[in-house]
Amino acid sequence: MPEFSDEMALSLSAQGDQQAFGSLYERYVSRIYSYIYYRTGNKHDAEDLTARVFYRALHHIHNYQQRGLPFSAWLYRIAHNLVANWHRDNSRRPEVSLDECLWLYQPGEHPEGMLLQTEENERLMKVLHKLPPDRQQLLILKFVEHLSNAEIGQIMGRTEGAVKSLYHRTLLTLRDDLEPPDSAKNLGV
Amino acid sequence: MLDWLHLPWEKSDIDDLDGLESSLEAAFKPVEPSPEFVHDLRRRLVNFPVPVTPAPDSRVPLYIALTIASLLSGVAVVGFGIWIILALMGKFQSHEKKVASSPNLVL
Numbered sequence: 001m002p003e004f005s006d007e008m009a010l011s012l013s014a015q016g017d018q019q020a021f022g023s024l025y026e027r028y029v030s031r032i033y034s035y036i037y038y039r040t041g042n043k044h045d046a047e048d049l050t051a052r053v054f055y056r057a058l059h060h061i062h063n064y065q066q067r068g069l070p071f072s073a074w075l076y077r078i079a080h081n082l083v084a085n086w087h088r089d090n091s092r093r094p095e096v097s098l099d100e101c102l103w104l105y106q107p108g109e110h111p112e113g114m115l116l117q118t119e120e121n122e123r124l125m126k127v128l129h130k131l132p133p134d135r136q137q138l139l140i141l142k143f144v145e146h147l148s149n150a151e152i153g154q155i156m157g158r159t160e161g162a163v164k165s166l167y168h169r170t171l172l173t174l175r176d177d178l179e180p181p182d183s184a185k186n187l188g189v
Numbered sequence: 190m191l192d193w194l195h196l197p198w199e200k201s202d203i204d205d206l207d208g209l210e211s212s213l214e215a216a217f218k219p220v221e222p223s224p225e226f227v228h229d230l231r232r233r234l235v236n237f238p239v240p241v242t243p244a245p246d247s248r249v250p251l252y253i254a255l256t257i258a259s260l261l262s263g264v265a266v267v268g269f270g271i272w273i274i275l276a277l278m279g280k281f282q283s284h285e286k287k288v289a290s291s292p293n294l295v296l
Contacts, residue, residue, distance in 0.1 A: 022235045029230070033222040047226050054234055121216040143217035171206050178209070 006071045014062045021061060025054055028072055031145060032079050038140045039083045041129065049086060053079045073155040076141070084133055127177045135170045138163065 004012065004023060012020035032053055037046040056078050057064075064074060128136060134156065141147045141155060149163040156163065 018235045018237070022231050025231055025234055026227075029227055030219070030221055034220045037220045038217065046220075047222065050222065051230050051233075054230065055237070058234055058237060120212065124212060124216045139213065140217065143213045144219055168206075171209055174213075175205055175209050 010061070010064060010071060013058075014064065018058070021058055024071065028075055029054070031072065032075055034144055035076065035137075035140050036079055036083060038125075038128075038144060039079075039133075039136060040086065041125070045086065049079070049082050052082055056082070069154050070151075073151075076137075076155045077157075080133070080137055087133070123178065124174075127174060130177070131170065131173065135166065135173070138167055138170060142167065 004020060006024065006027075009020045009024045013024060029050065033046055033050045036049045036053070037043065040046050040049065053075060057075060064071075128139065131139075137156065138152060141152045147155075149167070150160045152158075153160045153163045158166070
């Protein structure tokens with residue numbers, strides 16, 4: 001299968017070439033899966049939603065219009081909407097379950113250090129999942145996908161400046177939520 | 190970074206956020222899907238019977254037809270209303286003439 005650019009693969013896919021769509025899928029499946037995994041917190045829902053993202057993309061590929069936005073931006077938007085629907089449908093679930101395997105074990109690492117890191121990560125994830133969906137999306141795109149503010153803005157439909165501002169506010173919120181209630185800062189010193 | 194430009198409590202805020210960013214970097218590692226899932230989904234997608242959606246017909250003729258129909262309907266309604274008014278006025282005038290020419294009119 002020759003290597004097509006995204007634009008070429010999209011054009012072929014829109015004409016019904018599903019092999020071309022398959023090449024697009026291979027390029028982005030890991031990123032979409034990773035994003036959804038952090039939004040849902042478990043492997044099974046991540047697989048299910050990832051499949052639904054690409055089925056929806058395949059079904060609507062002929063309607064996709066290249067407006068200067070990367071194909072990944074469209075996929076992320078589909079993923080974001082599906083995750084939002086999933087959260088709405090699972091709103092009875094008070095907390096998102098976190099797979100134990102979320103925290104990858106690094107051989108050679110000190111077990112106690114790993115345990116502390118794991119606990120800190122779990123606490124961070126719990127606070128993360130309490131954030132509004134757009135802020136969760138922003139953090140995952142920044143720290144998992146390592147996208148720039150401009151690229152994130154394209155996905156979220158915001159300006160680069162708006163993303164930067166939202167990011168700063170999100171960090172402040174996270175910091176406040178992560179502070180222990182009996183920290184010295186709260187003792188009026 | 191020009192840290193010295195910041196006020197002391199601002200500098201501690203920046204340090205806090207820097208530390209938080211480091212924690213986020215450490216916490217967020219890309220998660221790879223299982224190869225079986227990736228291959229299985231690809232196979233299903235490539236073999237998925239996507240219905241061939243015909244290009245949508247242009248809706249311009251429909252809009253033109255609706256516009257013409259609306260105009261004709263409007264004209265018909267207005268014309269009917271005018272006709273009714275004229276008919277009523279004509280009856281009223283003929284009634285007045287009858288009354289004026291009636292020999293039984295008592296003054």
